[in-house]
Amino acid sequence: MSIAAVFVNVLLFLLLAPLFEGVMRRVTARVQSRQGPPIVQPYYDLLKLLGKDRINSARNWAFKLAPPAAFASILAVVALAPFGSKLNALGARVDAITIVYLLTLGGVSVLLGALASRNTFAAIGASREMVTMVMVEPVLAMTLILGAVRTGSLGLGQAVFSTASLGYSLATAVMLAAYLLALQAFVAKQPFDIAEAEIEVLEGPFIEYSGPDYGLFRYYMMMKQMFYAWLFVAVFLPFLRTGSYAGDILTQLAGTFVVFVLIALVGSTNPRLRIDQAVKIYAVLILVALGAVGLAVAGV
Amino acid sequence: MDAIARIESELRRRLGADVKGFESPTPARLFVDIDRRAVRGAAKALVDLGARYMVGIGYDEIARNGTLGLVHTFAFDADHLAVALRASAPAAEPVFESITPDIPSAGWTEREYQDLLGMTFTGHPKPKRLVLADDWPAGIHPLRKDVPYNLVPPAAEDVAYQLDQAPPGTTTIPVGPFHVSLHEPEHFAVYVDGETIKGCDYRGFMTHRGIEKLCQTQVSYNEVPFVAERICGICGSVHAVCYAQAVEAAAGLRISRRAEYIRTILLEIERLHSHLLWLGIAGHLIGFDTVFMQAWRVREKVMWLAERITGNRKTYGMVLIGGVRRDITPEIRAELEGLLTALEKEVLVLKNAVIGDTAIHRRTKGVGYLSKEETARWSLIGPVARARGLSLDARKDHPYAAYDDMVFDVPVVDSGDVWGTLVVRVLEIFESIAILRQALARMPADGPLLTEVPEALPALRHGLSMVEAPRGESVHYVITGEENRPERWRVRAPTYANLQAVPQMLLNNQFADFPIILGQIDPCFSCTDRVAVIDARSGRRHVIGRAELEGLSRRPAGGRS
Numbered sequence: 001m002s003i004a005a006v007f008v009n010v011l012l013f014l015l016l017a018p019l020f021e022g023v024m025r026r027v028t029a030r031v032q033s034r035q036g037p038p039i040v041q042p043y044y045d046l047l048k049l050l051g052k053d054r055i056n057s058a059r060n061w062a063f064k065l066a067p068p069a070a071f072a073s074i075l076a077v078v079a080l081a082p083f084g085s086k087l088n089a090l091g092a093r094v095d096a097i098t099i100v101y102l103l104t105l106g107g108v109s110v111l112l113g114a115l116a117s118r119n120t121f122a123a124i125g126a127s128r129e130m131v132t133m134v135m136v137e138p139v140l141a142m143t144l145i146l147g148a149v150r151t152g153s154l155g156l157g158q159a160v161f162s163t164a165s166l167g168y169s170l171a172t173a174v175m176l177a178a179y180l181l182a183l184q185a186f187v188a189k190q191p192f193d194i195a196e197a198e199i200e201v202l203e204g205p206f207i208e209y210s211g212p213d214y215g216l217f218r219y220y221m222m223m224k225q226m227f228y229a230w231l232f233v234a235v236f237l238p239f240l241r242t243g244s245y246a247g248d249i250l251t252q253l254a255g256t257f258v259v260f261v262l263i264a265l266v267g268s269t270n271p272r273l274r275i276d277q278a279v280k281i282y283a284v285l286i287l288v289a290l291g292a293v294g295l296a297v298a299g300v
Numbered sequence: 301m302d303a304i305a306r307i308e309s310e311l312r313r314r315l316g317a318d319v320k321g322f323e324s325p326t327p328a329r330l331f332v333d334i335d336r337r338a339v340r341g342a343a344k345a346l347v348d349l350g351a352r353y354m355v356g357i358g359y360d361e362i363a364r365n366g367t368l369g370l371v372h373t374f375a376f377d378a379d380h381l382a383v384a385l386r387a388s389a390p391a392a393e394p395v396f397e398s399i400t401p402d403i404p405s406a407g408w409t410e411r412e413y414q415d416l417l418g419m420t421f422t423g424h425p426k427p428k429r430l431v432l433a434d435d436w437p438a439g440i441h442p443l444r445k446d447v448p449y450n451l452v453p454p455a456a457e458d459v460a461y462q463l464d465q466a467p468p469g470t471t472t473i474p475v476g477p478f479h480v481s482l483h484e485p486e487h488f489a490v491y492v493d494g495e496t497i498k499g500c501d502y503r504g505f506m507t508h509r510g511i512e513k514l515c516q517t518q519v520s521y522n523e524v525p526f527v528a529e530r531i532c533g534i535c536g537s538v539h540a541v542c543y544a545q546a547v548e549a550a551a552g553l554r555i556s557r558r559a560e561y562i563r564t565i566l567l568e569i570e571r572l573h574s575h576l577l578w579l580g581i582a583g584h585l586i587g588f589d590t591v592f593m594q595a596w597r598v599r600e601k602v603m604w605l606a607e608r609i610t611g612n613r614k615t616y617g618m619v620l621i622g623g624v625r626r627d628i629t630p631e632i633r634a635e636l637e638g639l640l641t642a643l644e645k646e647v648l649v650l651k652n653a654v655i656g657d658t659a660i661h662r663r664t665k666g667v668g669y670l671s672k673e674e675t676a677r678w679s680l681i682g683p684v685a686r687a688r689g690l691s692l693d694a695r696k697d698h699p700y701a702a703y704d705d706m707v708f709d710v711p712v713v714d715s716g717d718v719w720g721t722l723v724v725r726v727l728e729i730f731e732s733i734a735i736l737r738q739a740l741a742r743m744p745a746d747g748p749l750l751t752e753v754p755e756a757l758p759a760l761r762h763g764l765s766m767v768e769a770p771r772g773e774s775v776h777y778v779i780t781g782e783e784n785r786p787e788r789w790r791v792r793a794p795t796y797a798n799l800q801a802v803p804q805m806l807l808n809n810q811f812a813d814f815p816i817i818l819g820q821i822d823p824c825f826s827c828t829d830r831v832a833v834i835d836a837r838s839g840r841r842h843v844i845g846r847a848e849l850e851g852l853s854r855r856p857a858g859g860r861s
Contacts, residue, residue, distance in 0.1 A: 032593035120473050124495070124811070190587055191659065199481045199585055199815050270659050272587025274812040275495065277662060 005088035006079050008249075013078040016253070017222035018042035020229070020260045024189075027264035042222065049215030057208050058117045066113025067209070067216035073106040074223045080156065081227065082234065084249040085164070085241055087157045096144035096159035103140065103227075106220060107133045113217075114205030125204015128275050129195035132185060135282035139182040140228075142289035143235060146175050149296040160231075164238035171295035176236045178288040183232065183259070185282070187225040189267035194275050229259040303379035304330050307349060314345045325552070328698065329382055331762060336387040339372070340397040346374045346383060347403060352692070353679045354382070354766075355792035356409035357777045358417045360445045361388065368394045368417055372406070373764060373775065377697040382764055384777075389419070398424040405679040405800055416443035428462075431505045435459040442513060449510065449517045464501040466491045473811065477506060481585060481815035488818075495811045500803040512789055520784045521547060521757065525619045531791060533614065534574045535769040537566040539776070539791065540619035542767040545700055546778035547621050547786070550763025551754075556747035557702065559623035564702040565609070565739050566618055567767065568732045573602040574770035575725045575732070576647075578822045579654070582722060585815040586663040591654060598646045605639050608632055623750035633740050644733050651726050664719035668805040668817035671716060678801040682772020682794050683728070684821050686712045687720025694768035705742065706735050718813075721820040760787065769794050771822040795821060 022039040029036025038044075056064050077099060080091045107129070114126035147162030148154045150169070158165075163172050185192035195204045206217055233240065233255035240251040273281070304324055311319050311332060318338035323331040334342050347353070351374035359369045367388040374383045389396060398421035400407045410421040411430035418441040421427065432442075435456035440447060466472050466489075476487035485506040491499040511531060515524045528543045529536035541563050548555060576599035583591025603613045609628055610616035618624050628636075654660060670680075675688040685692050693710040695703040711727035713720045759782045767774045772794030781787030798821040805817050 028589075032590050033597050034593055120471065124473070193587065194812070197587060197812065199587065200812050202480060268590045270588065271583070271591075271663050272812075273662065274810050276810060 002087070002089040002092070005084070005086060005245075006090050009078050009081055009083045009088065010075060012083070012249070012253075013223055013226060017219070017226040018046060020226055020256065021222045023257065023260050024264040024267070027261050028268040031265065031268040042218075046215050046219055049210075049218065050212045052211035052215075054212050055210055057210075060116055062112050062116035063208070064213070066109045066116065067213040067220070069112070070106045070109035070220040071216045071223075073102050073109060074220050074227070077102045077106070078223060078227055081230070082157055082160055083230070084245045084252065085161070085234070086245050086248070091156050094156055095154040096148060096156055097154065099156065100137070100141045100144065103224075104133070104137060106224065107137070110205050110217070110220075113209065117205075117208035119208050121201045121207050122205055125195045125197075125201045125207070128197075128201075129205055131275060131279060132188075132192070132195060132282070135279060135286060136182055136185045138286050139178055139289045140186070140231075142286075142293050143175055143179055143231075146171060146293050146296050147235065149293060160234055161238070163235060164241065169296070170300045171292045172236070174288060174295060175292035178285050178292060179232055179236065181281075182285050183228065183263060184266055184270075185278070186228040187263055188221065189263055191270040191273040192278055193267075193272055194278055197272055225260075225263075226256065229256045229263065232259055303376055303381050307346070307376075307381075307383060308332075310349060311342060311345055315341055318342075325549075328380055329384070329549070329764060331384045331386060333386050336370075336389045336396055339370070339385065339387050340399050340402065342385050343372055343374075343399040343406075344402050346385070349376070350378070351376055351383065352676070353403045353405050354773075354775045355777075355790070355796070356406060356413065357788065357790040358413035358419060358443070359779060359788040360417060360443060362391045363445060366391055368419060370396055370413065370419065371762075371777065372399065372409075373777065375698070375766070375773075377692055380697055380699070382698065382766065384762065384764060386762075394419045395422060396420070397422050400424050403679070404677065405797055408796065408800055413443075415441070417441050418444065431508055433508075434461050442510065449513045461487075461503045463489045463503075464499070467493075467498045469493055470498050475814065481818070488814075490806070490811065490814060492811050497806045497809050497811055497814065500806050502799070502803065504799070512791065515789050516781070516786055518785075521786070522620055524786065524789065525621070526617060528791070529615050529617065529619075532769075532793060534577065535570050535771070535774070535793075536615045537563075537570050537619060538767050538769040538774050539793075541567060541701065542765050542774050542776040543778065543789065543791075544619050544621045545765035545767070546763040546776040546789075547757070547780065548763070549765055550761040550778050550780045551757040552761075553622060553751065553753065555623045555751045556744075556749070558744045558747035559749055559751065560702045561739050561743040562624045562626075562628060562749070563619065564706070565628065565736060565743075566616060566624075567701065568735050568739070569602060569606050569609070571732045571770045572643075572729060572736075573599050573606070574822070575729050576602065578725055578770070578819075579650070579722070581822075582718075582816060582819055583654075585819045586660070588660065591660075594650060594653075598643070598650055601639060601643045601646070605636060605643075608635060608639075620750060622753040623748065625749070627749055628740075628743065633743075636740055637737065640733055640736055644730070647726075647729050647733070651729075655723065655726065660722075661719065663813075664722060664816065665715070665717055667718045667809060667813045668820055669717045670801065670805050672714065674804065675716075675801075678804065679797055680772075680801055681797050682769070682821075683721045683724040684772065684798050686710065686724045687718075687820075688716045689714035692773070694766040694773040698766045700765065700767060702739060703735075706738050708735050718816050718820045756784070771795060772798060 021042040026036045026039055080094055080099060082091050111126050111129060114122040144159040147159035150162040150166055151158035206214060209217060230252060233252050237255055240255050242248055242251055308322055315338045318335040320333040354373040354375055357371040361367050361369050368391055369388045372385045396419060398410055400410055401423055408430055410424055413419045414427060415430055415432045437453050470491040470493050473490045473492055475490050476482055477485045486504040489501045490497055511527060515527055525540040525544055528539040531539045576595050580592040580595035607613050609632060610618050618626055670688055672689040675685055675690055681692055691710055691712045696710055708731045711724050713723050757780050759780050761780045763778045765776050774794055775792040777790040778786050779788040802818055809817060
């Protein structure tokens, strides 16, 4: 059963991540008085990209390796995730740090591909991506550490479900605010879509990519977005629990849907920030997240 | 003492016998003939008197008297006066002293005539090629009359523009020749240190079409307005009106008041849709696509307004020398007034959303700053200048068409940055609506649309005309010819003046702000609406309407609608 849950995780994420992307596009279109693309457009996009020839324009192995590496790392993350409020066979054997490592591995793969492509715009994008990663990932790490501090265990289940088991505290509330603010940066949407900024650096890290390689990166981004949206629901909205595995999957997906609508609304009503402006906001977020952990240590 | 007398006495005092004569066909124009030795001194004298440099005009008079002519034009905006300094040099030794060290915005004019006429400007700080392609053979100067308009010299391999030396410690980012934030091919080499811009070299004129040469050799007076409209996808009427006014001024023609009113209406419609277009693009450039979509949705009303009057969304084909081609009937007038009311409401919503948005403030305030003094030194114009405390507007300073009858404000702010240009443009939308209302209400009902033009216009007369385009003042200079076409027609679009100062505005800004800093001077592109589909087999012609076109563009490829 818990082995089957691993496959449920992977399948649901693979199947639904493009759908949520489609939802975001539709919401954005509505805000902009547009009709918008069909909700399944991201599937068409992916199919089209994956069906094209593979071109190694940078002519080195790192460039070729980066997209599958990024995709593999996000697959590993979702395989471990306690989706449906239940630790699966793999999740029970790892701790919260593993999740942070694997997520970072995905980001590092993007950087690797960008730097391997030897393109000026990719280099600028990579440097922006690096800054974002270094300054935003700590908020995710703190979120899990907060759970670990409160429950006294770094186990994945304890770290993720601390609010469910111990209820809300001041520390949780502060962390919830920090996570919400960091969410746009986690999913690389306005005002924090700085690394890709097509008008400035032409999709930055991805400029040299095309076809299936680019498709894998797109897929990676969609899965990553869905994971961050789901994690918010799992950590901070324990009242969505129904008690049954299938029921929890449904309520969590519904919660994720709402988070995506929120992301799209914030994204479509904000211009992009410059990296120097964003860094100042990230710095505050890190401090707030650290403060929340401090509060948890103090037992508040 | 009036302005003309003051300028005449000052020029005589400073230049003595190098001033050969004055000619003032109207109180708003002064042509000064000077010796070529005095070009720099005279230009400096005018600038010291408070003049703003507009543009230079070079022309070939080799067949007539063996010389190449050069005119520098200046505006005394507060005195409602334009001054042209005319000089000439023998074709064997076409050397002038450069005025660029005193007047930086003359840099391109001089480089242009170095390319096109083979003139030499001593003391020019950057005498690089400007207009001609990199593989164009040296020694062929296409604006000279002995060069045919359709000359195509063989292309050369391995010739490239040499970029300026990058400042030490910087990386070069190639923005262009094709880049999503540019709408036309042009190349900015941006030198950055990290993400901070430390310098910039520009290579443009990649789609130079030789329109001036074409119109001086191939077409007739009344065909030029239609070519002029195609100079720009946005401000077509501006160029057509500006050209027609220059010819009318040179020939001493007066057109009917009614035609002037209709021209005013055309020009304001263009300003409306251009400013809304710009607002959308500006949103897009800072990553705010919702502003883009909403501004363009509102703009659509203006496009239909234009279509109602002229039959076209763009490129109206309304202007001829002597007047306009179509009337605005009372029925259309009533319809337009209703449309303007609806438009004003929508623009107000847009204005409140944009002006109050602190997120937009963060991306535009303090960005692309240029002081008022620098702005004046670079002779900047239009919203770019009005955002930097300079109250310049050809509609007020050099009234044309029916603008002397209109009551309107010229919004000026002194923030000196991109934010200022945004505020100025948004406020101008409301002024344009006010002008349109007045023009529609007061338009005289009588008077010919097209004033009779004499069979042959007098030859070799000089005419200078300014029109305030949405992005700033357009300048046209016409020398009438003997073959029912202009002997020389010089066009200066506002971007020509404003673009030269962009490297200055980019300095020490972030690379992320490059698109909007360039965008504040307003680049342009055109749009089309209808497609005519002809069935090849039956020859049946079927015009697709708006609803159908929208449906087609939304249908998934190969799928059902």
